[in-house]
Amino acid sequence: xxxxxxxxxxxxxxxxxxxxxxxELPPVQTSNPGDLIGSGIVEEPMANILKSxxxxxxxxxxxxxxxxxxxxxxxxxxxxxxxxxxxxNFSNWQDLELLDQLAILDDISSEVSEEHMPMPIYTWIHPxxxxxxxxxxxxxxxxxxxxxxxxxEE
Ligand code: HEC
Numbered sequence: 001x002x003x004x005x006x007x008x009x010x011x012x013x014x015x016x017x018x019x020x021x022x023x024e025l026p027p028v029q030t031s032n033p034g035d036l037i038g039s040g041i042v043e044e045p046m047a048n049i050l051k052s053x054x055x056x057x058x059x060x061x062x063x064x065x066x067x068x069x070x071x072x073x074x075x076x077x078x079x080x081x082x083x084x085x086x087x088x089n090f091s092n093w094q095d096l097e098l099l100d101q102l103a104i105l106d107d108i109s110s111e112v113s114e115e116h117m118p119m120p121i122y123t124w125i126h127p128x129x130x131x132x133x134x135x136x137x138x139x140x141x142x143x144x145x146x147x148x149x150x151x152x153e154e
Contacts, residue, residue, distance in 0.1 A: 023074035026081045029060035034094035041149065046142045050090070053118045053129040057084030060091040080119065098154060102147055109143045112136055 001009075032038075037047045056062050057080055068077040088104050096104070111117040113136065123130040131139070 018071040021071055021075075023069060023071060023078055024082075025064060025068065025074060025078045026062065026085060027060075028062055028064070029091070032060055032091035034092050035059070036090040036093035039094050041146050042142070046138060049131070049135055049139065052126075053123075053131060053135075055090065056126075056129075057081050057119070057122070058088045058090050060085070060089065076121075080122070098150060101150060105143045105147045105150075109140055112139045112143075 036042060037050070042050065062081055064077065067073050088107070093101065108117075112131070115131075115136075118126075118129050118131070
C-alpha cells in the first residue's frame with residue numbers, strides 16, 4: 001500500500017472511532033409550560049423570528065439535524081446548545097424574576113444590534129436564521145416595548 005492509502009485508512013478508522021465518544025447533546029423537551037412564547041408577551045411575527053433564529057440554542061426545544069449527531073460536529077453543537085441554554089433559556093421564561101427578564105431583554109437588544117446573535121457559525125449552516133435589517137429592528141423594538149410593558153404591569 002502507498003503512504004496516502006495508510007493515511008486515508010487511518011483517518012477513516014479515527015472517524016469511526018470518535019462516533020463512540022458520547023455526544024452529550026442536551027436533551028429535547030417539547031412540553032414547556034413556562035415558555036416565553038406562551039407567556040403572552042410575544043406576538044406572531046416575533047415568535048417565528050425567535051423560533052427560527054434563537055430557539056435551537058436558547059430553549060429546550062432544540063431541533064437537532066442528523067449531522068448534529070455525527071462527531072465532531074456533535075461536540076460543537078452540544079457545547080453551543082449547553083452554553084446557550086445556560087445563558088438564556090426561553091423555555092423557563094415564566095419562572096424568572098422580573099429583574100432577570102429585564103436583564104435578558106436588555107442583553108437581547110445589545111447582542112442582536114451588534115450582530116453577535118444568532119451565532120455566525122449557526123447562520124452559516126442555517127441561512128434561514130440569518131436576520132435582515134428589518135428583522136433586527138423588529139427584535140429591538142419588541143425588546144424595548146416589552147421591557148416598558150413588564151415594568152408598567154408590575
Ligand atoms: C448556535 C447557537 C445559538 C444561537 C442560534 C443563538 N445563540 Fe445566543 N448564545 C449562544 C451561546 C453559546 C451563548 C453564550 C456565549 C456567548 O455569549 O457568546 C449565547 C448568549 C446569548 C445571550 C447572553 C449574552 C451575554 O453575554 O449576556 C443572549 C442575550 C443571546 N445569546 C441571545 C440570542 C438571541 C436573541 C438569538 C436569536 C436571535 C440567539 N441568541 C441565537 C448560542 C446561540
